[in-house]
Amino acid sequence: MESRNIMSISAKKIQLRAPAKINLCLSVLKRREDGYHELETWMQKLDLCDVLTVELTDCPGISLSCSDPDLTAGEDNLVFRAAELFLNEVDGPVSAGVNIFLEKNIPVAAGLGGGSSDAGAVLKGLNRLYGRPLTEDKLLQLGRRLGADVPFFVADYDAVIARGIGDIMYPVDSLVDYIFVLVNPGFFVSTRWVFDNLFLTTADKKYKLSCFQKRKTGFLPLDLMHNDLEKVTCARYSEIDSMKQMLLNFGASKALMSGSGATVFGVFPRKEKPDEWDFERIAGGLIRTFGDKVYIAKASAGAWPSG
Numbered sequence: 479m480e481s482r483n484i485m486s487i488s489a490k491k492i493q494l495r496a497p498a499k500i501n502l503c504l505s506v507l508k509r510r511e512d513g514y515h516e517l518e519t520w521m522q523k524l525d526l527c528d529v530l531t532v533e534l535t536d537c538p539g540i541s542l543s544c545s546d547p548d549l550t551a552g553e554d555n556l557v558f559r560a561a562e563l564f565l566n567e568v569d570g571p572v573s574a575g576v577n578i579f580l581e582k583n584i585p586v587a588a589g590l591g592g593g594s595s596d597a598g599a600v601l602k603g604l605n606r607l608y609g610r611p612l613t614e615d616k617l618l619q620l621g622r623r624l625g626a627d628v629p630f631f632v633a634d635y636d637a638v639i640a641r642g643i644g645d646i647m648y649p650v651d652s653l654v655d656y657i658f659v660l661v662n663p664g665f666f667v668s669t670r671w672v673f674d675n676l677f678l679t680t681a682d683k684k685y686k687l688s689c690f691q692k693r694k695t696g697f698l699p700l701d702l703m704h705n706d707l708e709k710v711t712c713a714r715y716s717e718i719d720s721m722k723q724m725l726l727n728f729g730a731s732k733a734l735m736s737g738s739g740a741t742v743f744g745v746f747p748r749k750e751k752p753d754e755w756d757f758e759r760i761a762g763g764l765i766r767t768f769g770d771k772v773y774i775a776k777a778s779a780g781a782w783p784s785g
């Protein structure tokens with residue numbers, strides 16, 4: 479598997495991007511026996527990225543440091559867990575040494591899949607440094623053990639329709655003709671808490687992504703955009719609806735919460751009224767009202783240089 483997110487590589491060191499994702503549509507279909515939920519979701523990677531530097535050393539063990547002092551750099555970090563899982567798989571009990579630096583740019587516990595993306599990047603980066611001992615299927619399998627979102631970040635697809643718990647993927651075209659304005663209010667939302675508080679009713683409208691999946695047009699039908707998890711997160715945090723409304727007031731064609739929240743994104747088709755959109759003004763307005771975490775993002779489109 480060739481990763482397009484590799485920024486640099488040498489025999490012992492690799493630097494790679496770990497992109498954020500948004501969910502353009504998320505239907506929760508049913509609760510499973512194991513507590514997880516079956517989903518149908520349309521996920522898109524963005525050019526908002528964390529950056530990981532992974533280096534092999536002679537000193538056994540995993541050492542992790544992180545630019546975000548609020549994020550644990552120990553065994554709780556998904557980066558650490560991904561490295562440990564990989565080394566156990568290829569090495570037996572860890573005998574190799576790995577140094578990792580995580581530059582954290584994606585807001586944490588924000589519905590943007592940051593931790594999952596970091597984990598996916600570590601699995602791919604280590605596999606590359608080790609001379610690709612594991613197949614793509616094996617990496618996807620390891621990813622699944624770390625989290626439902628991780629397989630999407632192990633795969634090199636820019637955008638997918640995903641089913642199962644989010645791990646059965648069908649690639650679709652990347653939405654390169656749109657700008658996404660993201661706003662995060664700065665508080666953490668626990669994905670588990672959101673799913674635990676979701677009350678599924680048969681009356682919920684189910685959005686069928688299957689016909690869209692076959693068209694592969696890179697076009698985003700706005701009436702398809704929906705997130706079943708909004709009702710849980712919005713009921714607890716009134717800021718979500720306010721952020722959506724503000725994005726619409728600024729001219730977004732549609733605004734939606736991503737994943738379990740609390741990040742909200744507005745969709746701005748590039749071809750429509752481009753002169754009227756002054757993204758600096760939009761970002762300024764959002765920052766004044768909701769805090770400093772506003773991002774103007776584009777869909778990832780495989781255009782980054784490969785190693």
Ligand SMILES: C[C@](O)(CO)[C@H](O)COP(=O)(O)OP(=O)(O)OC[C@H]1O[C@@H](n2ccc(N)nc2=O)[C@H](O)[C@@H]1O
Pocket residue numbers: 501504513514515516517519521589591594624625626627628642643644669670673674737738
């Ligand atoms: C909501 C999404 O962001 C949509 O892309 C993802 O499904 C979340 O994926 P993730 O963060 O990788 O989730 P995990 O770390 O595997 O799971 C966290 C918790 O979320 C719940 N969870 C997650 C995914 C899923 N399909 N069903 C669930 O019920 C489970 O309670 C789980 O204990």
Ligand SMILES: Nc1ncnc2c1ncn2[C@@H]1O[C@H](COP(=O)(O)OP(=O)(O)OP(=O)(O)O)[C@@H](O)[C@H]1O
Pocket residue numbers: 549554555556557585586587588589590591592593594596627667669737738739
């Ligand atoms: N490398 C990491 N980056 C971010 N969070 C991490 C990382 N490692 C562990 N975590 C923990 O994982 C939890 C989820 O963080 P993350 O940023 O991945 O959430 P999220 O964007 O809501 O994920 P998703 O959209 O997949 O539900 C947080 O409680 C955080 O402390």
